[in-house]
Amino acid sequence: MRKLVLxxxxxxxxxxxxxxxxxxxxxxxxxxxxxxxxxxGLSPDGEHLAMRRLTARDGDYIIEVYSTDDFxxxxxxLGAERMEVLGVSWISPxxxxxxxRQQVRDRIEGVNQGVYEYKRAIVHWSGEGGFRALDDDVQxxxxxxxxxxxxxxxxxxxNNSDTIEDLRGRSIGRVSTPDFYRYNVRxxxxxxxxxxxxxxxxxxxxxxxxxRFATELDVGTEEVSYFWRPDPSDPEWREVMRxxxxxxxxxxxxxxxxxxxDPDRDYRxxxxxxxxxxxxxxxxxxxxxxxxxxxxxxxxxVDILGPRFEPHIDREPELAGFSFYADGQxxxxxINQEMADLQAVVDNAFPDTRNTILNCVNNCAQMLVFSxxxxxxxxxxxxxxGQPVVIGRSFPQLMDAAFGRExxxxxxxxxxLQIPAILTLPPFGEAPYPxxxxxxxxxxxxxxxxxxxxxxxxANRGYMVMQPQYRGSLGYGIDHWLRSWGQWGITMSDxxxxxxxxxxxxxxxxxxxxxMFGWSYGxxxxxxxxxxxxxxxxxxxxxxxxxxxxVIQRDFGGGGIQSELIDEGYTGMSPNEFAEDMRIPLLIIHxxxxxxxxxxxxxxxxxxxxxxxxxxxxxxxxxADHFSNTLNYDNQVTLYTELTGWLANECGMPTPQNxxx
Numbered sequence: 262m263r264k265l266v267l268x269x270x271x272x273x274x275x276x277x278x279x280x281x282x283x284x285x286x287x288x289x290x291x292x293x294x295x296x297x298x299x300x301x302g303l304s305p306d307g308e309h310l311a312m313r314r315l316t317a318r319d320g321d322y323i324i325e326v327y328s329t330d331d332f333x334x335x336x337x338x339l340g341a342e343r344m345e346v347l348g349v350s351w352i353s354p355x356x357x358x359x360x361x362r363q364q365v366r367d368r369i370e371g372v373n374q375g376v377y378e379y380k381r382a383i384v385h386w387s388g389e390g391g392f393r394a395l396d397d398d399v400q401x402x403x404x405x406x407x408x409x410x411x412x413x414x415x416x417x418x419x420n421n422s423d424t425i426e427d428l429r430g431r432s433i434g435r436v437s438t439p440d441f442y443r444y445n446v447r448x449x450x451x452x453x454x455x456x457x458x459x460x461x462x463x464x465x466x467x468x469x470x471x472x473r474f475a476t477e478l479d480v481g482t483e484e485v486s487y488f489w490r491p492d493p494s495d496p497e498w499r500e501v502m503r504x505x506x507x508x509x510x511x512x513x514x515x516x517x518x519x520x521x522x523d524p525d526r527d528y529r530x531x532x533x534x535x536x537x538x539x540x541x542x543x544x545x546x547x548x549x550x551x552x553x554x555x556x557x558x559x560x561x562x563v564d565i566l567g568p569r570f571e572p573h574i575d576r577e578p579e580l581a582g583f584s585f586y587a588d589g590q591x592x593x594x595x596i597n598q599e600m601a602d603l604q605a606v607v608d609n610a611f612p613d614t615r616n617t618i619l620n621c622v623n624n625c626a627q628m629l630v631f632s633x634x635x636x637x638x639x640x641x642x643x644x645x646x647g648q649p650v651v652i653g654r655s656f657p658q659l660m661d662a663a664f665g666r667e668x669x670x671x672x673x674x675x676x677x678l679q680i681p682a683i684l685t686l687p688p689f690g691e692a693p694y695p696x697x698x699x700x701x702x703x704x705x706x707x708x709x710x711x712x713x714x715x716x717x718x719x720a721n722r723g724y725m726v727m728q729p730q731y732r733g734s735l736g737y738g739i740d741h742w743l744r745s746w747g748q749w750g751i752t753m754s755d756x757x758x759x760x761x762x763x764x765x766x767x768x769x770x771x772x773x774x775x776x777m778f779g780w781s782y783g784x785x786x787x788x789x790x791x792x793x794x795x796x797x798x799x800x801x802x803x804x805x806x807x808x809x810x811x812v813i814q815r816d817f818g819g820g821g822i823q824s825e826l827i828d829e830g831y832t833g834m835s836p837n838e839f840a841e842d843m844r845i846p847l848l849i850i851h852x853x854x855x856x857x858x859x860x861x862x863x864x865x866x867x868x869x870x871x872x873x874x875x876x877x878x879x880x881x882x883x884x885a886d887h888f889s890n891t892l893n894y895d896n897q898v899t900l901y902t903e904l905t906g907w908l909a910n911e912c913g914m915p916t917p918q919n920x921x922x
Contacts, residue, residue, distance in 0.1 A: 286918045287662045289905065292718045293897035294318040298653035301641045303329075303629045305406060305574045306354035307622035309386055310629070310643060312653065313349055319894035322346040324359065326386045329627065329643065332650065339388050344380065347890075351574070353409045356446040357384050358401060359392065383446055393449055396420055398439065405470055406577050410447055413470045415439045415457070441472055461488065461498075465519050467527060468577050469493070474519050474530065474548070483507055483825075485516060489548040491528065502551035507825065513739040514705060515541060520568040521580040529554065531580055533565055539738040540564045543583045543594065558594035563587050564736050566707060571600055575622040586736060589669030589683055589710040591615055610649075613637075615711065635667035635685065638712045655712075663688040665720030667710060672763035674732075674756050678744060681730040681737065682760055683708070685716045687723045687916075694725035695914045696770040698757055698790075698798070701728060702781030704745060705830075707736040715778075722905055723916030725770060731756035749810060749833030750789040757786060758797045773799065776912050778904060780804035781858055781887065788836035788866055791847045800846040800912035802904055805858050805887055808837040808866035816859075840869035846911040847877045850900060852885030852892070878907075 294315070299322070301312040310329055313322040323340040340346065344361035352358045361380045381399065382392035398419040405411050417439040438459045442451035454471070461475035471493035477486040483506045488498040504512050513535050523529040523545065532546045532553075542559025546552065558565065565585050571578035581600035582593045595601035607616050607630055614632035621628040628644040629652075639655030654660070665685040674680050687694055697719050701708040708730060716726040730737065731753050733745025745753055757777070764770045777790045777798050784806020791801040807813050814831050818824035847870070851863040863879070870877050880903050882896040892900065906922065908914050915921040 284663050285661045286721055287659060289718070289901040290318070290894075290898055291656075291658045291662070292714060292721075292901060293894050294656070294658060295322075295894070296639070296655040297657055298641065298655065300349045301619070301629060301631070301652055302349070302351050303574065303620050303622060303627065303643075304351050304354050304386070305404075305409065305622065307575070307627045308354070310652065311349055311351065311357055311386065312641075313346060314653075324349050324357070326357075329645070332643075332652070337387055339384060341392075347379070352383070352401065352404050352412050353446050355385055355409075357386055358382075359384055383449075400439070402441070402464075403466060403470060404574075406573075406575060408470075411443045411445055413441060413454070413466065414444045414451065415441050415464075417457070443470075455496075465521075465530075467493065467522055468524065468579075473522065473527070487517070487519075487551070489528075489530075491549075501546075501548050509743060509826070510739060511535065511537075513541065514735060514742055515564075519546075521570075524579055531557075531568070533567070533583070535739060539740055541566075541738075557596060558583060560585065560587070562737070564738060565594070566736060569593055569595075569600075571597065572618040572620045572625070572628075573622070574620045586707070586709045589681065591709060614640075633712050635710070635712060635717075636664045638714075638717075659717075662717075663721055664717055665726070669710065672760055674752070674759045676752065676755075678732060678741070678756070680732075680756050680760060681734075683710055683713075683716075683728040683730075685713070685720050685726040685728075687720045687725055689723050689916075689918060692768055693770045693774065695723065695774040695908075695916060696727060696761065696764060696776070697724045697908070698727050698729065698761060698775070698777045700731060700757055700777070700779045700783040700786045701734070702779070702783050703735075704731070704733040704753070704782040705735055705742065708734065709736075718901055718905070719778075719908075722908075722919035724908065724914075724919075725764075727760055727764065729757050729760045746830045747832040749785065749831065750793070750836065751833050753833070754786060754789050754793060757790070758793075761797055774914055776800050776802070776908055776914060778802040778804070779806070782807065784858070785836070788847075789834060791845055792836050792839040792842045794842055794844075796845050798845055799914060800848070800907065802848045802850065802907055803863070803866075804850045804900075805852060805855055805863075806849070806866075807858055807862050808835065808869075809862060810835045812862070812865070813858075837865045837869040840866060840875060841873040843870065843875050843877075846907070848903060848907045848911070849877060849879045850882065850903065851879075852882045852887060852896075854884060855887045857887035878903075878911075 297315050299313045303310055309326050311326045314325050315322055323338050325336040325338055327336045344363045347362050348360040350358050359382050382394045384392045396416050396418050398416055400415040402413040402415055438457040440453050440457045441455040442453050444451045460477045463476040464472045465474040467473045473490050475488050484503050486503040487501040489501050490498050517532055517534040519530045519532050521531045528548050530546050530548050532544050533541050535541055536544055541564035543557040543565050545554040547554050563585050565583045567584050568580055569582045569584050571581045581597035582595035584593055611632050614634040614637050617631045619629045619631055630642045633639045638659055641652040642649040643652050665687050668684045670684050671679050671681050719726050732741055761775050775798050777787045779787045784803040787801040787803035788806050788808050790798050814827055818827035849863050851860050885892050885896045905919050909919045909921045
């Protein structure tokens with residue numbers, strides 16, 4: 262296979278990478294447009310390619326299906342009149358799974374209960390027969406390459422529109438416990454393969470589609486138990502191990518995750534776990550005993566973040582390696598040499614971008630690759646016979662834009678902790694640059710180097726952007742995470758301020774040319790920056806931010822199993838309690854129907870500022886929820902206009918590319 266794979270794409274070596282042309286300051290409207298193409302996917306038989314395509318800069322997506330024999334021919338186009346197409350993927354050589362969204366109410370009904378409802382349907386690539394809707398609670402567990410007429414789903418047959426009458430006669434156990442089914446994509450018929458249990462969750466399936474591993478949460482003891490089913494034809498589950506949710510200093514935020522099985526010895530599982538170390542590593546566990554057999558790969562500096570499976574979609578893919586980010590770059594620890602060689606060939610062909618082999622067929626004689634970098638917003642290549650063809654660009658309107666130059670740095674916090682950061686230098690001028698600190702949301706998430714639209718907007722307007730991976734950011738081990746507990750607005754904010762001082766000392770910026778802009782937890786950080794003394798920033802822009810930690814604990818903890826983690830971790834300084842200390846201009850932006858961080862979090866801060874007679878500006882984004890895919894074209898134009906205007910005027914940080922009004 263290796264010779265076939267490498268020979269089939271040898272022509273790539275001469276193709277080079279396609280970077281966006283550098284140079285211009287582009288209108289903000291160019292950045293406000295959704296990606297022109299998305300969800301590009303190759304069919305498992307290699308005959309077709311499907312994608313979502315944007316119909317207009319402020320329009321909706323449709324689905325287009327092309328023949329791989331002739332991309333110049335008119336595609337099949339599929340759309341929906343009353344619902345927005347959110348995603349499309351192949352589930353068999355002939356059928357597509359499509360996800361939709363529809364706004365069904367005008368107001369949110371509570372935290373994480375928004376105005377939108379989501380639907381999924383199956384459709385033949387030709388559109389014949391129309392869309393066949395799935396029940397709203399259906400989870401598509403996996404596609405079956407060896408049985409293309411079927412997929413594995415899990416469902417209890419529930420829909421958002423179900424009434425009491427619809428549920429009458431069904432037991433609470435059956436309603437709340439989905440079963441596993443083999444679902445026929447041609448006919449819609451389903452055959453149950455495993456009755457669900459109210460005990461279990463987080464099922465892992467073997468290569469044949471049989472649920473073989475599951476976890477059980479004991480609310481009383483706050484323990485997670487791991488169960489294995491030695492015989493897929495036997496309903497008996499055997500306990501493997503258990504661990505306590507409260508042992509955060511041992512198991513971190515991720516616990517022990519089974520990501521696959523050894524194809525030769527299915528009693529051995531590939532797991533991601535700390536296994537007594539600060540960082541997450543990849544290990545092999547014997548499920549008969551719960552003992553670790555050996556460590557495959559583990560680093561001292563960063564966590565293993567996830568598995569990487571083979572991209573083959575015309576056969577059942579096997580685990581090929583594990584991904585991690587070191588020095589801000591995505592890297593892999595391979596256990597499959599053929600996959601390592603294939604990735605190396607692609608990376609050599611496109612050396613200036615981060616390249617993902619999305620899928621391939623016929624031993625990768627046909628392949629789909631997505632390439633992206635700080636200078637390339639995203640380009641999809643179809644490769645056959647060693648020749649790459651550009652299928653589409655994510656943001657073709659930015660081809661002539663001036664992008665920033667991205668670097669990865671580390672700097673010491675005042676207590677000695679090393680803080681990684683992504684730094685984007687503007688393409689114009691020279692240091693010292695005006696600086697915008699842009700902390701990520703979460704805060705317990707990972708952030709990696711890739712094309713970042715918000716950082717690019719700012720760099721294109723002449724600003725240097727720092728994205729600090731402050732304590733609490735995941736991917737850097739237990740210690741880096743635990744040091745954030747109870748430190749909201751305290752040492753977590755120190756980390757951001759210390760990054761500013763580091764860049765000032767390095768001559769990269771000056772004390773009078775610094776601002777903070779963030780969203781979600783980043784919005785909280787901007788609120789905190791506005792009231793902390795002495796001021797480090799000229800101004801702050803808080804998007805969808807938290808201002809009252811007591812309320813967010815109540816909303817997110819809710820007395821459930823995770824309440825202890827939230828109660829201990831989400832504590833620190835509530836900015837609205839210190840509003841009277843604010844001495845810098847503050848811009849507050851929030852979505853009208855934000856369900857994750859409800860708008861009242863911004864209103865708490867606004868009322869506190871008004872009580873103290875402190876000037877500020879509030880901007881509401883109509884119909885916008887919390888996440889970026891709900892910020893429509895008009896919302897994003899408003900966001901970018903307000904952001905850049907605030908920096909140039911109220912912040913006193915104009916640039917030649919972003920002059921004051």
